[in-house]
Amino acid sequence: MRNLAFVACFLCFSVHTFAQAAGIAPKPLSPLEQALIANTKAVPEAQKTKNVEFLKHTLTDDFVFVGSEGKLHDKEEVVEGAKNGELKDYYTYNLRVLPVDDDSALVTYDCIIHMPEGDAPGMAPRYQHISDLWVKQDDQWRLRFQQATAARPVD
Numbered sequence: 001m002r003n004l005a006f007v008a009c010f011l012c013f014s015v016h017t018f019a020q021a022a023g024i025a026p027k028p029l030s031p032l033e034q035a036l037i038a039n040t041k042a043v044p045e046a047q048k049t050k051n052v053e054f055l056k057h058t059l060t061d062d063f064v065f066v067g068s069e070g071k072l073h074d075k076e077e078v079v080e081g082a083k084n085g086e087l088k089d090y091y092t093y094n095l096r097v098l099p100v101d102d103d104s105a106l107v108t109y110d111c112i113i114h115m116p117e118g119d120a121p122g123m124a125p126r127y128q129h130i131s132d133l134w135v136k137q138d139d140q141w142r143l144r145f146q147q148a149t150a151a152r153p154v155d
Contacts, residue, residue, distance in 0.1 A: 036107050065078055092109050
């Protein structure tokens with residue numbers, strides 16, 4: 001009887017452990033997801049390290065950025081901000097890729113940033129949700145549109 005109880009407990013524990021492991025394990029990223037996530041992470045890194053050549057090559061000529069303050073910024077303004085070293089630090093998380101068609105995809109993610117401008121005392125919102133539109137031009141993924149939304153409690 002004791003052995004039967006032990007086996008039953010062991011089986012329950014094994015099933016529970018397997019179910020947890022199956023639920024926690026993320027699905028492998030597709031090559032498209034891997035490429036776009038790498039590109040997405042490279043943009044703020046280029047801003048932080050003042051790599052304007054990367055930004056000039058990666059952003060489309062008609063690139064538009066909607067800042068967390070609600071204003072429109074073009075490619076030239078973003079490149080100038082990188083030259084000035086406006087982005088001091090960042091951390092991205094919760095990255096998701098949503099293919100639109102063969103030549104475009106949305107990447108959304110949350111970001112913790114440290115840079116001047118925006119909310120008092122002279123800082124952009126620390127927590128932001130970012131949406132990027134990537135388009136394929138000449139077999140190269142380039143960023144065409146980005147919107148930053150402040151992530152803060154509703155007043």
